Amino acid sequence: MSELLEEDSPTRTDDGPLVEVNGLKTYYDTGGLFGSNPVKAVDGVDFAIDRGETLGLVGESGSGKTTLGRTLVQLESATEGEVLFDGTDVTTLSGSDLKNWRREAQIVFQDPESSLNHRMTIGEIIREPLDVHGWPNFSVAVNDPDDRSVSVSGDGTRAEPNDAADITVELAGAAPTIAVRDALAMTADSVDVSVSEQSSSVSVSVSVAVSKDQLRRARVRELLETVGLREEHYYRYPHQFSGGQRQRVGIARSLALEPEFVVLDEPVSALDVSVQAKILNLLDDLQSEFGLTYLFIAHDLSVVRHICDRVAVMYLGHIMEIGETEELFQNPENPYTYSLLSAIPEPDPTADRERVTLRGTPPSPRDPPSGCPFSTRCPVKIRPKEFRDVDEHTWESVETLREILREREDREMGVRDHAKALLGLETGFEDFVDVAEEVFTRNGSLDAKGVETAERTDAARIDGALDDVDPVAREPLKEAIELVLADKETQAHELLIETFESDCGEQSPEHHTVSDSGRTSYCHRHRTEFDDTAVAFDDLLSSAE
Amino acid sequence: MSKTVTQTKSLGERILAQPGPALVWVLGLLLLCALEMGAIAEMTVAIVGGLASSFAAVATAVLGGPVMPSIAGTIAGGLESATTIAAGLPDLVSRSVIPNQGYQTPDGVWHGTFLGLEPKYAWLLRVALVYGYIFVFLWWLWRGYRAYVDHYRTADWTPRDDMVRRLRSHSWGKFGLVVVICFVGMAMFAPTISPSTGEQNMYNMNAYDIQYYNSDAGSVEEISVLQANFQSASQGSGSQNVGLWQYDDFDRFHPFGTLTSPGQDLFTFMAYGARISLLVGSVAIGIALALAAGLGMITAYYKGLADLTVVFVSDTIQSLPSLLVLMLASMVFSHHWLGKIYNGGLLLAVMFGIVYFPNMWRSIRGPALQVAEEEWVDAAKSYGQRSSTTMRKHMLPYILGYLLIYGSMSIGGVIIGTAGLTFLGFGINPPIPEWGRAISMGQAYVTTPAWHISLLPGLLIVVVVTGFNALGDGIRDAMDPESEGEDTSAGVGATGGGA
Ligand code: SF4
Secondary structure, three states, rough: HHHHHHHHHHHHHHOOEEEEEEEEEEOOOOOOOOOOOOOOEEEEEEEEEOOOOOEEEEOOOOOOHHHHHHHOOOOOOOOOOEEEEEOOOOOOOOHHHHHHOOOOEEOOOOOOHHHOOOOOHHHHHHHHHHOOOOOOOEEEEEEEOOOOOEEEEEEEOOOOOOOOOOOOEEEEOOOEEEEEOOOOOHHHHEEEEEEOOOEEEEEEEEEEEHHHHHHHHHHHHHHHOOOOOOHHHHHHHHHHOOOOHHHHHHHHHOOOOOOOEEEEEEEOOOOOHHHHHHHHHHHHHHHHHHOEEEOOOOOOOHHHHHHHOOEEEEEOOOOEEEHHHHHHOOOOOOOHHHHHHHOOOOOOOOOOOOOOOOOOOOOOOOOOOOOOOOOOOOOOOOOOOHOOOOOOOHHHHHHHHHHHHHHHOOOOOOOHHHHHHHHHOOOOOHHHHHHHHHHHOOOOOOOOOOOOOOOOOHHHHHHHOOOOOOHHHHHHHHHHHHHHHHHHHHHHHHHHHHHHHHHHHHOOOEEEEEOOOOEEEOOOHOOOOOHHHHHHHHHHHHHHO | OOOOOOOOOEEEHHHHHHHHHHHHHHHHHHHHHHOHHHHHHHHHHHHHHHHHHHHHHHHHOOOOOOOOHHHHHHHHHHHHHHHHHHHHOOOOOOOOOHHHHEEEOOOOOEEOOOHHOOOHHHHHHHHHHHHHHHHHHHHHHHHHHHHHHHHHOOOOHHHHHHHHHHHOOHHHHHHHHHHHHHHHHHHHHHHHOOOOOOHHHHHOOOOOOEEEEOOOOOOOEEEEEHHHHHHHHOOOOOOOOOOOOOOOOOOOEEEOOOOOOOOHHHHHHEEEEHHHHHHHHHHHHHHHHHHHHHHHHHHHHHOOHHHHHHHHHHHHHHOOHHHHHHHHHHHHHHHHHHHHHHHHHHHHHHHHHHHHHHHHHHHHHHHHHHHHOOOOHHHHHOOOOOOHHHHHHHHHHHHHHHHHHHHHHHHHHHHHHHHHHHHOOOOOOOOOHHHHHHHHHHHOOOOHHHHHHHHHHHHHHHHHHHHHHHHHHHHOOOHOHOOOHOOOOHHHHHOOOOO
């Protein structure tokens, strides 16, 4: 089998990438009938995966990475855009075309507990795809030196030009020679071929003495061995296996139809750390044995680093950065990638990348921020010119207040609940003045500032709180707080946007190419007029000290 | 990648390789079947006959006109010959082998009964043999399953094994199973275990004569069953009562006493009534379960609009007062052909099925949605499995247990409901015996010596319904060991109630 693929590979690599995704969007409308905001799980992504390559796809939960993987194997239907597989747009396939294509692209699921039907034996589970596709279909390739038109009858069907045929009939020579593909557990002796030759055409009749049932069973046994299980596991049930073994069964099932492309949806995250490495090694071996192309979805960056050729980092339905693994890990260009990487312990103690903690949680994909998706949390968000030099505390407070108002608009819930949640407070606010006090004073309350309790009128408290804020920002903030107190939250929010927004929240960035190897990053900072990400982070971290 | 073809034997080949246990079992089964050939044929004829006459009725209604007499005639003729053939088949345990009807001459000798035994002992012997046969037969089936597991199954363990083991150690469930077996046995073997037969006792009393010893005349005389029944009716007064475990004036033994005028044997009435209860119950539950399972899987698989439609339909049905709807339907259809099949039994079964399905669908919906979320359903989709096959193979096995639980727990409700409607005069019309009618007939006599007429059928209904509920409990605990001991009735507890 491996020789066959090696023969094929060079010609195929020239055909361009195996998978090419253009402008793909997958929205779900889980809100029922009344046209509510759809969840924008995948919101316009472009990338390509080369043959034999492993592309990692990393992101927090809710980033849309699983939806993207599921869309690639057509478990979800794309809302917009195309997925080209070998040049064919598979999002438009249906019926038998779709079913035939499904042989080429398979998925390994995250949770082996849930991905195997416990009422079926391992053998039945691995065999089901074979049954569904009537495997093997005994495709027959006829190599005729005279190049006549060929028709195939009997048990066989004519092989598609590019596919590896199950049975190859060589017409050169006196008697036809027959070869059977290795994946089928039968020898050429079981195949009976009768050839009738005319001057311009050849008709080949094939009869196979071995039943498909036997071939499928043999195939399942062989798959069990391939993934490191034993033949006698055929009649066991999933409950009799450990998590790692079950994941091997899931992998065997996904390989049954000899796919070219496999989506691995967090294949090891549900497993014990001790078996994770074994499964990863198995996946690696299988890739080289069968020439597979992988999309490896993970939330664990360290796993990705070891197994992937390239990595795509996803946030809120967008690919923030995509490029060669090592390069991206060594030198992240996108602020989001930078923040993610700073959160994992650095294996190299000499590298002194500081830890960046991200504020808050990702916004709801139902209502993503305008402009850059990361703009509500980005630590190095570009500021409007007049605020470029305000201190970190002021900027933080402004962002926090905006986030509070934004969330308040998203969900019709009490502003206090959100503020509390955002600030991680247990008890506290009686009203918005408390929120303002909490947000704008440096240590969270006026107590340390000697404002007498008795003197604490609302106006006094607001002034007191804004005392800690850079004077440039004080006026608009005061106005915004007063608008909120007058129950005009929307206007307050608009005022803040108008005053403090930059390109980050107004325009979608472009995918800038940031390295010679073709890495791209989705961020305004790559425009010449702004500081680079690394510089911006250095500034940020030094000012924090 | 070896090129050797590993041969796996099919079940047939595995049996051929080791034929012993299978052979023994099949021989045993054949023997057991041969013993009761006649009864089995009778049951088949009863069921097929019912269907055929329904078909005839439907055909009459739909086609009408002169075609009908010929079709009806053919069916009737066919039935008759089938019944004759069935009657001709040998039975080890049957009324003709162990007769219990006869008369006693003054010298104390019984004539016409089995070995001259007293009718009650002859009858008891027959009942004991029938139930013995039933339990031996079931035990043999169980042995067959064990033989398969021990000798021929390729898997050494399956998830079902655990369920069977848990059900076997569940005494309440086993009690339920025994009650259900007794009830089903009573229905199936009604002609054999009754002291009299349906034909004689209910449908055609005038056509049969019995012999008895007339002490006034001092000779053996004949009397029509109708006459005899009239004279042995239970009317509640001391002289006009044939109670529990008594003989009437014509030396007929009545284990449960007699009914009011025209004094049929209550036990016979109950045994044949079990048939109709079981029939209505199982057809109704079958319809409800089929609807609930089918719609449950479709709504869980496709969600969205499909789900909404079914929610709407089931809400509409549930918002109707079901008892009133059932009564209304019986009234409206009482002269329609649909209301005539099984004297209203089929109509009632269909109506109960429709009324019961929304509740059952709601109960199944949770588990169905849960299993539809499992990744193996996605996996099936990812390699192109057809959605109908996915539902059957990857979803149905997980809701089957719930179907069994709800089915066995609701069948009691249908039995009670049927009896209730018949009690009110809406359900199943005479002469088909229905337990509810016995209760209503005896209602006026509850405080008299003829209390048995109402009380026994009432008691039996309670026992049967409890049995079905107990079986449902057993299945539930067998399926889901976590539910044992704690009260999960909120989740899985459609206990049988009225209609
Ligand atoms: S575009 Fe702005 S907000 Fe988005 S990542 Fe770049 S700097 Fe941050």
